[in-house]
Amino acid sequence: MRELVTLQVGSFANFVGSHFWNFQDELLGLAEDPNSDPVFKNQSLNMDVLYRSGETHQGTVTYTPRLVSVDLQGSLGSMSTRGTLYDENSSASSNIYTWGGNVTTQVAEPHKKNLFLQSLYEEEQVNLLTLGNGVNAGGKSCRGEIHDSDKVESLENGVQYWTDFSKVHYHPQSLYELSGLWVDPQKFDNYGIGRESLSAGLQGEEVSERLRFFVEECDHIQGFQFIVDDSGGFSPLAVDVLESIADEYTNAPVLLYAVRGPGSSMDPRSQKQRVSRKLHDAVSFSKLSSLCKLIVPVGLPSLSTSKASRFLSINDKKPYHCSAAYAATLHSISLPFRMEPLGPTADSSYASGAVTISEVVQILAGQARQNMVAILDAAMPSPSLTGNWVGQNLTGNLQPLTPEIAEDVEDLQSLESMIVHGALGSGGHRASISEVKDTVHAAYEHGITRPMFCHLSVAQCPLPIPLPFPSIFGNLVGQHGELLSTPIVGSPSRGSLDIHSIPMAARLRSSSAILPFLENRLGSLRSCGIARGAPGAELVRNWGFAKDELEDMGEMLSKMIATLGLRSEMSSDSD
Template structure:
């Protein structure tokens, strides 16, 4: 078996990860449910790639994500940093034997669980909640929590990523950056992150937790790393990447640099704008130089993008935006745990298994050693309908990577596509693996431009929609993700109570369409940090970077640009 270890670093990264693991938990539950759709039982997916089996001190068998999650102290809400399975209920108080004076204890009130978490852990309802549900003093105060109440409580009250997590975590998984006394709103650039983390043991402690999961793997295929690179978590991610490069030389890292819409709000002052531009350039350069493949994820406004054609998203809610990104990352991860085809393997449920390293090799190739890829998604993916299949799927794939060129013709582009749960021409029936393959091949044959190479992975298993998934589907999305010809009038948005599963398509592509993204960062680095009289020169020096280090970063970005398009040479005095 080729295991995958996942890291989540930063607030928005953990929002994305929380949804991602909810999908996996839902798949595990449906596989065991005798009344569930048989397609979830015949997934041809090896979930052990992402999960580890264990046992508590009481002898209870456990099945937990092979995960290390890092966030600021206090970011876990009502959840303990030891998770739930192994929580031994240690008391906050202790006997102090070496001090004879007065002792005062200051303890913060624990965060209250929302209705969803209360029902998940089987806790009794507070009297205030029963009152809100219309229960008077003469009625039984223990009322049943209905699914619609749980969904509404999440839509209106998610504050932490743990508020909607239905997953049980190993105590080695959840790590809070203790002793970091910084306002999360001000933890917003590479410099403040580097300063706050300098001299601490956080990097060593995180590496030790990572080592716990890696050392029990039989044959690790690589790391799936999700980082919120919009602020101070970038230098911490760099430290972890350096540790991985030192200890696990042959294990590739697939890095998703995710950002919520809030990180794209225009700064109010020129100083803040310069700081934001320099942070983006420094962060991307440092991160991309330490991983096999980096994928920028996060549009300035997901709700107004073509990717949300059939979605109903509130950009101001990380709970909403992270759900769409997590669904796409789930789709991309499926080929990493598909059962490889062998003499006795059944290809009727899944085909196109690859490892992380094979995807890296596909996208980098022999002639283009670029390390940045564009992410596209179709959510939901369209059905295979009659004679319109030639362009339908390709037309529905829309970018989730910001600042890229549109309708670019790149004869050297390479792609890796994952399609799962596609619906066939017949109403209510899923398309076979061979039908999807034929459709994609036909689409490329009829396309005006086609990639130099495309790897295709197909699975019949759709994306299951767990209860805590937000109500982000538009009123043209049906129960199984089919696109309705007539919208549902009385329901502008639909959630897990209305939509049970959806077909998905996701694509990673290496293309010169990403050049604007790279050129913007190289231009910012040179204009604001390197050029004579640069307005941000003193700022980056305060971050701890000398001019020669900035020039080295510029070389990293320049090389990525040149490998994508040798004709795209930016002048050293470019602004």
């Protein structure tokens, strides 16, 4: 088995991760549900790639994500840092007294569970009671049944923390808060403040120690899936952890998603803030990309108005909404990493195209030796192989979730790794693996442009929509993600009570279309930090960077641009 270890660093990264793990939990539940669609029972996915088996001190068998999550203190809402399965409700008081004077105890009121979390807790209590007494409690909660519609409404109107909609149990080593870091989250917004706040502590070492706990259990780790909110002060912590991974796990590649929430793209009000933002973006990307095999920037300035949201109804102001769409795509991209590889006992009728992170890096790098930056595209939901939407074929519906890229670029040297799962064929029936392959190959064969190489992975299992998924689907999306010719009358947004699953397509591509993204960061670094009289020269010096370090970053960005620029010229010559 080729295990993956996942890291989530930063607020928005954990919002994305919470949805991601909800998808996995839903898949596990549907696989065991005798009444679920048979496609969920034959997923051809090895969930042990992402999960670890364990046991509590009471002998309860556990199955928890192989995950380290990092966020600011107070970010867990009503959840304990020990999670729930292993929480032994240990008291903070001690029986050892070394002080004879008066003692005053101040305890903050715990955050209250919302209706969704209350229902989860009560269901588990009923299940424990049922197991203990050997009787069937009928699924009724202790206080009376909480209706699904009430749970969904409470989430739509009340999500504050990423734990508010998480239905997953976590291991005690998974949840880490940056204790002692008393900082306003709104001001924790640049590389310098993050570096300064973390410099006095051992947070990087503590995170690495938790990471080591999960890695040492692995038989043959295939790499790390790293989701970081790189819009502010978490970037230097992520850099510390990446340096530790590079030192300790030389042969384990890192696939890093640099995610950004909807608020991070707002224009700063002052010139000083604009300079700080530009320098942060340049420095953060340069440092992170130099320490991972593949970096994927994710997060559009406005997801709701983008082409990617053609069939969605998203509120950009809600991280709960935007993170759901990004998490769905990351789930899709991760499927080939845990597909059962073809062999004498493997059934290729449910999934095909298994790859490891290393193989995806090799596919996207081609002949290049340097670390790669890739564009993430998604079709959510993807159109059926035949029907009303066939005019825009499956590949034509893939839209970028990576910001600042050039559109309609004809890069004949581009390299791609694509996944299509749960695709629908004629009559709304699930398309076979061969039908999907034939459709994609035909689309590229008859397209105006096509990549130099595309690796295609296909699975029949669609994306399940768990109850805490937000109501972000438009009224042209049917119960199983089919695209309708006429809108459904009623609410313009639909959620988990209306949509059970959707077909998805996602793609990572190495293309010269990323050049504007890179050129913007190089330009910002030079004009704001390196050039004579640069307005941010002193600022970046206060962040702890000497001029020669900035020049090294600029040189690295220049090489990335030159490599892609050369490919772009080769494409032009081929025309």
